[in-house]
Amino acid sequence: MAANMTPRERFLSALNRQPTDTVCVANPTSLATLDLMEQTGCFFPDVHLDADKMATLAAAGHGLLGYDTVAPYFSVINEAAALGCKVDWGDASHMPTVRGHLFHDPDEVGAPDDFLQRQPTRTILDAIRILRRRYGDSVAIVGKVFGGWTLAYHTVGIESFLVSILDEPDRVHRFLDRLSKITVAFAEAQIEAGADAITLGDHLTGDLCRPETYRDFLLPIHQELARRIPCPVLLHICGYTLDRLDYIAHSGFAAFHFDSKNNAKKAVEIAGDRIVLIGNVNNPETLLNGNEKRLVAEVNAAIEAGVPIVAPECAVPLNMESKWLKRIVEVARGR
Numbered sequence: 219m220a221a222n223m224t225p226r227e228r229f230l231s232a233l234n235r236q237p238t239d240t241v242c243v244a245n246p247t248s249l250a251t252l253d254l255m256e257q258t259g260c261f262f263p264d265v266h267l268d269a270d271k272m273a274t275l276a277a278a279g280h281g282l283l284g285y286d287t288v289a290p291y292f293s294v295i296n297e298a299a300a301l302g303c304k305v306d307w308g309d310a311s312h313m314p315t316v317r318g319h320l321f322h323d324p325d326e327v328g329a330p331d332d333f334l335q336r337q338p339t340r341t342i343l344d345a346i347r348i349l350r351r352r353y354g355d356s357v358a359i360v361g362k363v364f365g366g367w368t369l370a371y372h373t374v375g376i377e378s379f380l381v382s383i384l385d386e387p388d389r390v391h392r393f394l395d396r397l398s399k400i401t402v403a404f405a406e407a408q409i410e411a412g413a414d415a416i417t418l419g420d421h422l423t424g425d426l427c428r429p430e431t432y433r434d435f436l437l438p439i440h441q442e443l444a445r446r447i448p449c450p451v452l453l454h455i456c457g458y459t460l461d462r463l464d465y466i467a468h469s470g471f472a473a474f475h476f477d478s479k480n481n482a483k484k485a486v487e488i489a490g491d492r493i494v495l496i497g498n499v500n501n502p503e504t505l506l507n508g509n510e511k512r513l514v515a516e517v518n519a520a521i522e523a524g525v526p527i528v529a530p531e532c533a534v535p536l537n538m539e540s541k542w543l544k545r546i547v548e549v550a551r552g553r
C-alpha cells in the first residue's frame with residue numbers, strides 16, 4: 219500500500235497501474251441524481267448551460283459521495299448543440315436529447331469558428347475552470363468529449379450513418395475523419411481549462427455493430443486520438459463489448475470504462491496490461507433498484523478480478539437514490 223494519497227493522486231496512480239493507498243472509486247460519466255440536485259439546489263436542465271451550477275452539482279460527487287473524481291459534463295449532447303443541432307434540454311428527471319440532424323454529406327461537417335465560445339461548450343470549459351480553482355491539485359477532474367461515431371449518431375442520424383457501413387464505407391470514413399477533429403479540439407480546450415483526464419464516449423456498441431466494424435472503421439481513428447489528446451483518455455462504450463475488447467486494447471487509450479453486461483474477470487483477462495479497466499456496477503438492476511446485496515457482490519467481484527478503478531457502468535439513472543453511489547465507496551474502501 220502506498221502512503222496516504224489525495225483523491226487526484228489515487229486516480230492518476232490507478233490509471234498508471236501504480237499502487238494506491240486504498241481502492242480508487244471514480245466516475246468517468248455522470249453521477250447526477252435528482253436527490254443530489256435537491257441537496258445542491260442545482261437542477262437539470264439549468265446545469266447544462268450554467269457553469270456555476272454545473273460545477274456545484276459535479277462537486278457533489280466528491281463532497282457528498284466521496285468519489286476521487288468530479289465530472290461536470292452530465293449529458294451527451296453539448297457538442298451537437300454547439301454545432302447547431304436542435305436539442306430538447308429535458309427537465310429535472312430527463313436527460314437532454316438531440317431532435318434534428320445537421321449533416322448529410324461529410325463535406326458539410328465542420329465546427330463554426332466560435333465553437334468553443336458557444337454556450338453549450340463554453341459552459342463545460344468554465345465549469346472545469348471553476349472546479350480546478352476550487353480543488354487545486356486535490357481532486358481529479360474528468361472532462362468528456364464524444365468521438366466521431368457518437369457525433370455522427372447525433373449530427374447525421376443513427377440510421378443514415380449505419381446504413382453507409384455496408385453501402386458507402388467511404389462516407390463513414392470521411393464522416394469520422396472530419397468529426398474527430400471536433401473531438402480533439404474540444405478535448406484540448408478541456409485539458410487547457412484544467413481537466414486531468416478525458417472520457418471519450420464513442421458508442422460502437424454490441425447491439426448495433428459487429429466487432430470488425432470497430433477494427434475497420436474506428437480503431438485507426440482512436441489510435442490517432444490517443445496520440446493527439448495530451449492526457450489519459452478513458453474510452454466509454456455501453457453494452458456488451460467483450461467481443462471487441464481486444465481491438466479496444468490496441469487503441470492506446472489509458473483506460474476503458476465498461477458495462478456490467480461484461481464479466482469483469484473475462485474483461486481483465488482480455489485487456490491484460492494493455493488498457494486499465496474502470497467499472498462495472500450495474501445501473502438498472504443494482505443502483506436504481508437499490509439492491510445492496512448485488513451492489514456489494516459487484517464491487518467485490520470487480521476488485522477481485524483486478525479492476526483498479528471501481529465505478530458505476532454509465533451515467534447513473536437520475537431517479538436513483540444517491541446513497542447507493544456512496545455505498546459503492548464504502549464497500550470498496552471497507553474491505
Ligand SMILES: [Zn+2]
Binds near residue numbers: 455456457
Ligand atoms: Zn454508457
